[in-house]
Amino acid sequence: MWLIDSSIGRKLVMSITGFFLILFLIFHMSMNVVAIFSGEAYNTICEFLGANWYALVGTAVLAGGFILHIIFATILTLRNKKARPIAYSFQDNQEKVEWSSRNMFVLGVVVLLGLIMHLSHFWAKMQLPEILGCEAEYAGQFADGAALIRATFANPIICLLYILWFVAIWFHLTHGFWSAFQSAGLDNKTWFPRLKCCANIVSTLIFLGFAAVVVAGYIQSL
Numbered sequence: 001m002w003l004i005d006s007s008i009g010r011k012l013v014m015s016i017t018g019f020f021l022i023l024f025l026i027f028h029m030s031m032n033v034v035a036i037f038s039g040e041a042y043n044t045i046c047e048f049l050g051a052n053w054y055a056l057v058g059t060a061v062l063a064g065g066f067i068l069h070i071i072f073a074t075i076l077t078l079r080n081k082k083a084r085p086i087a088y089s090f091q092d093n094q095e096k097v098e099w100s101s102r103n104m105f106v107l108g109v110v111v112l113l114g115l116i117m118h119l120s121h122f123w124a125k126m127q128l129p130e131i132l133g134c135e136a137e138y139a140g141q142f143a144d145g146a147a148l149i150r151a152t153f154a155n156p157i158i159c160l161l162y163i164l165w166f167v168a169i170w171f172h173l174t175h176g177f178w179s180a181f182q183s184a185g186l187d188n189k190t191w192f193p194r195l196k197c198c199a200n201i202v203s204t205l206i207f208l209g210f211a212a213v214v215v216a217g218y219i220q221s222l
């Protein structure tokens, strides 16, 4: 199949799924920032995005996007390694390519590990029990998403792990954002520096938004 067999096809899938995941991150960050200001408003949003059919289809599409992104990243990395088994030997060449661009796969693995930790803290306690029909067990404790944020980030070690996870996401996004546009065909001398600047701005806003939720959760838990 063209999308899998050709290098352009594989990059296109990475780019489309990458755009989609960036949009999710912007939405998810904005939604969580609400918890800083009003626990009640945050819980209303969580309830709206609970286990109704639209939310479940949305979660399934999101999971599909993540899985495709990971599978294609693995195929791309393995084929690149096969095509160039010995890394560039010239120091100069390595320095010209940014650190995040050279380490996208490793950064992706760290992002994935962080995501597994995060889903076990939140999704597994909120949407999963609802899907399984055992929400009653959790209702008192975890139907309150804002309280779950405070309970989770009451632990400074967990706060630190989340901040480290956001740093990995920042690096992954600073490369991923402009690379997604480049793979989609927007690649010229005028737009390249602009895209890089936008990539830094968007990644930093996402980082600051999520980090603020962690810090606010910790402070509110005291």
Ligand code: HEM
Pocket: 025, 028, 032, 046, 049, 050, 059, 062, 115, 118, 119, 122, 123, 126, 127, 128, 145, 149, 169, 210, 211, 213, 214
């Ligand atoms: C301070 C940071 C964050 C907080 C407080 C937070 C909070 C939450 C909550 C409460 C849920 C469960 C929603 C529900 O079940 O109704 C959730 C789910 C989820 N989160 Fe996060 N999140 C944060 C950061 C992130 C980041 C950085 C990512 C991605 C890299 C992410 C990806 C997901 C995914 C994929 C789900 C499952 C799908 C969904 O329920 O929307 N989250 N998060």
